[in-house]
Amino acid sequence: MNKYVELANLIFQEDLYSIEELEAKYPKRDLPVGAYVTRFAPSPTGFLHTGSLFAALISSKFAYQSYGVFFIRLEDTDQKREIAGSGASLVSQLAAFGVYPHEGYLGDNLEKGNYGPYVQSKRAKIYKSVIKQMIINNQAYPCFCSADDLSAMRKQQDERKENFGYYGEYAKCSKLSPEEAIEKIKNGEPYVLRFRSTGDYHNKIVVNDAIRGRIEIAQNDQHIVILKSDGLPTYHFAHLVDDHFMRTTHITRGEEWLPSLPVHIELFEAMGWQKPTYAHLPVIMKLDNGNRRKLSKRKDLEAAVSYFLEQGYPVDGFLEYLFTIANSNFEAWRDEFKDLSRDEFKMSFDKMSLDGALFDLAKIQNLCKEKLGHMNTKEFANSAYTWAKEYNEELKALIERDYDYFSQIVSIEREKENPRKDYEKFSDILPLIKFFYDDHYESMKQDALLFNENLSKETIIKVLETYLAKYDLNLTEEDWFAVMKEVAVECGFAATPKEFKKNKEAFLGHVGDVAAILRIVVTLRMQSPNLYYVMKIIGKDRVDARIKNAIESLK
């Protein structure tokens, strides 16, 4: 018997597929011309990273806009780093941002599609089938080097100033004959399986990256590990097998993968399989002490997508931002088509920048303010409630107390051409509206009211008493404000700021100062939305009570 077959049979004694069977089992997809098959392939090692969401968003977008397929594959081949339950949470967070796969992993023990399993730990038989064939072809071999052997090798390479790695003369086990390998295995020596590279580091290969264009890189000469001693494949090998048999057409992934591209190229060529198109995405960066660095989950709150969900940034605003950094023509497109859905935007690789954008919170905030400002009352109240149910108990309770009242509050100066934009995220709501609720109003009141120090207590009392006697919330806003002016004049203030400026000596201040007194009494704040609406919502009885109380405490 052929010695390579013998070796392969020794290593893999179980029943496996032939390559032909696999090809038949996972046939070419029947899709329209030009359809992209893309994927998002996260490891279940924690929560969704902002950069991952960015990549997932782009992958899915290309599949959707080309009537192709977008799927999720779980890359759980590193059991040491795996965090239980994080796979499912990845999927649900993606969904929270409107990224839904057509097929693939949807949660633990839950998947759909004909190209599965979509969880790598469940694909061992497929990987082994391919490797077995590679051993038979002498494209893969067992390696018995220990961790110590490898580090000794590395040390030597370091001293000689040679490239690191398992290649050429350093690839000791590649020199073993099949007979020797068989003997070692029979002796029970532990091993991994390596790919036998035939590349030469001194040769250059040319690759076309969909984003970066023509790239010239050294050919791979590394005999990389393809099957670890735990029987699971490494990323490189899993990428080859999975993306071939899942018929992925476009690999969109972070640029940190660029250096290993030669490995993947050689792998595909060794198998004689058609290479997918690669698109290496720029990585989102952050400015740290004047230097750019990758957004880091450890150091940056905003690196975890959950942060934005918890804070209540509107998903739509956040996605708008991700689109603006994904494609440089997006902002102009948005400007031209203000009301179109992002689905209508045609994303392209050549409008992607090559270096990573700095993550710009201020811009996100602006976009989110814009989104929240332009929601109608119903939409806003509903979204706020949905958010509060999940993330803010106190706001939830207030909304549930009286949904209509809450709606009225957030409707102030909304649904007009240039609406107020005081919220950038849902968590901004509560502190700004607390004073509308009597119990919160009472508990906020404890500290002394912050009236203008230049006004005497007597003046303030007089203003309050005069106003209390005269004001009427049934008037139009204009008439209501006219009353405010009358009160101002009666109490020694100018009716307009202009008048006051002309002759400061003659007045205590102007209407603005009078309004400020009322504002502080009614809202406990120096700034508020239009006082007329605020008072109308709170209602005459309670405004009366607040004013009377204030007078009382001043006396």
Place this chain on the structure above:
RNA sequence: GGUCCAUUGGAGAAGCGGCUUAACUCACAUGCCUUUCACGCAUGCAUUCAUGGGUUCGAAUCCCGUAUGGAUCACCA
């Protein structure tokens, strides 16, 4: 140390050899509007495209070197 990628204002960027006295958006500043805030409006913010050479009548745009920043070199993905 090797390899690869990048470099236009505080940020995202347009620009692809003369139309650029470098578009647009965000941030920032000032002013106007205004009872506060927010909104809105107006104006300002790169004499210059990392840097040094070269090509050209002409360069942010083409070529070469240098610098700086980033990524990567695992039985991690």
